[in-house]
Amino acid sequence: MTTELYLLAVLLALLLGLAAGKAWERYKLRDGRWVDRRRLRETPHYMLGLNFLVDNQVDQAIEELGQATSLDTDALEVRMILGNLYRQKGQVGRAVNVHQALLQRPDLTELEQAYVLLCLGLDFRHGGFVDRALEAFQEVLRLDPRNRYALVNLQKLYEDQHQWAEALRVREQVAKIDGGRHPDNQQILGFLRNEIGHEQQRADDPAAVRTFQAAIDTDAHTVPAHLNLGDLREGRGDLAGAVEAWERLVAAVPEQAHFAFDRLERAYRTMGAPHRFVELCHRLIDRELQGWRPRLALSRHLAAAGQHRAAFDQLLDALPHHPHALAIHQQIWEALEALAFDPALIRRYVELTREAVFYLDPHICRRCRYRSTEPLWHCPQCHEWNTFVEERLAPAKDTAAAETMEAP
Numbered sequence: 001m002t003t004e005l006y007l008l009a010v011l012l013a014l015l016l017g018l019a020a021g022k023a024w025e026r027y028k029l030r031d032g033r034w035v036d037r038r039r040l041r042e043t044p045h046y047m048l049g050l051n052f053l054v055d056n057q058v059d060q061a062i063e064e065l066g067q068a069t070s071l072d073t074d075a076l077e078v079r080m081i082l083g084n085l086y087r088q089k090g091q092v093g094r095a096v097n098v099h100q101a102l103l104q105r106p107d108l109t110e111l112e113q114a115y116v117l118l119c120l121g122l123d124f125r126h127g128g129f130v131d132r133a134l135e136a137f138q139e140v141l142r143l144d145p146r147n148r149y150a151l152v153n154l155q156k157l158y159e160d161q162h163q164w165a166e167a168l169r170v171r172e173q174v175a176k177i178d179g180g181r182h183p184d185n186q187q188i189l190g191f192l193r194n195e196i197g198h199e200q201q202r203a204d205d206p207a208a209v210r211t212f213q214a215a216i217d218t219d220a221h222t223v224p225a226h227l228n229l230g231d232l233r234e235g236r237g238d239l240a241g242a243v244e245a246w247e248r249l250v251a252a253v254p255e256q257a258h259f260a261f262d263r264l265e266r267a268y269r270t271m272g273a274p275h276r277f278v279e280l281c282h283r284l285i286d287r288e289l290q291g292w293r294p295r296l297a298l299s300r301h302l303a304a305a306g307q308h309r310a311a312f313d314q315l316l317d318a319l320p321h322h323p324h325a326l327a328i329h330q331q332i333w334e335a336l337e338a339l340a341f342d343p344a345l346i347r348r349y350v351e352l353t354r355e356a357v358f359y360l361d362p363h364i365c366r367r368c369r370y371r372s373t374e375p376l377w378h379c380p381q382c383h384e385w386n387t388f389v390e391e392r393l394a395p396a397k398d399t400a401a402a403e404t405m406e407a408p
């Protein structure tokens with residue numbers, strides 16, 4: 001009987017504890033006042049706003065979250081998000097106002113302060129106020145030294161200013177925090193070291209050799225570091241050393257070997273060994289690396305040597321790998337001209353292109369990047385209406401968006 005009573009008491013205490021915990025979760029002491037955090041959830045605006053946010057419908061999210069904050073003026077995180085949405089819409093002034101007003105609150109914890117400052121830094125960066133952005137991110141790091149977003153944004157700011165050494169120093173801190181979990185770090189560190197080396201190279205600083213070497217040691221996939229190291233050696237009359245650097249690129253990153261093709265072809269010719277270029281292309285072709293690029297390079301090499309028929313065969317082999325590459329077609333037209341427009345060869349070429357999957361009139365969904373040969377009114381992949389635009393070749397968009405918390 002006593003044990004039963006005891007158990008009941010324990011259970012009751014447990015229930016009371018749970019209830020107290022729930023209440024604690026719901027209420028938060030601010031400015032000595034109790035604020036009911038459930039109030040936000042009692043209006044549809046908060047929920048609707050979050051859903052629009054997830055769905056990337058920024059205007060509707062702003063509308064609904066704005067309504068929600070007018071009901072609960074204390075909701076820090078909702079205001080923070082609202083400010084970020086203004087920034088995403090390009091309304092930097094409004095974003096700055098919202099975030100600066102939040103900073104004025106006397107009751108912010110250090111963590112909250114750090115996050116509002118981070119948002120403010122992003123606003124400034126977005127608006128092009130470099131110094132104020134730098135200041136904000138450095139302030140975040142003073143409050144929260146391991147804040148990865150602040151570090152990454154600081155790195156990007158330094159990169160924008162071509163302050164490569166500072167960017168490298170910051171990225172090393174990021175790599176330390178990540179502790180090997182982020183495979184991109186080595187690649188980024190390699191590219192930053194390459195930029196430092198490139199500046200040294202332009203300033204005729206002999207340290208450039210060591211810096212390029214360090215970039216390659218950091219990440220052997222740093223293609224421009226191999227190229228620059230070779231160029232540097234070539235400039236000093238060390239052609240064999242240059243070839244060694246470029247051949248190391250081919251060995252380390254065979255799928256990007258074509259970046260060294262022109263240099264190697266020229267160097268082999270200067271060294272009186274043009275056959276080495278032919279052998280290199282054949283090696284890459286045999287391993288099916290890159291498909292069309294070594295074939296195109298080989299055909300150019302053969303055409304330069306007057307072997308137009310062999311060049312033409314290489315081109316027809318290259319074409320199925322990448323039928324959209326205008327460079328192959330142009331080379332074929334030149335080869336056909338050199339071969340007096342032999343009707344049999346033209347027929348082979350036409351046959352081949354007929355079977356290739358061409359996007360005669362390429363279109364792309366603005367929302368999900370689904371590709372189609374014709375414009376569609378309804379995207380079969382993301383099911384949006386009227387999202388197709390003509391696809392044109394254009395420089396790639398910044399892909400670092402996710403890392404810097406910036407809107408794409």
Ligand SMILES: [Zn+2]
Nearest residue numbers: 365368379382
């Ligand atoms: Zn789509």
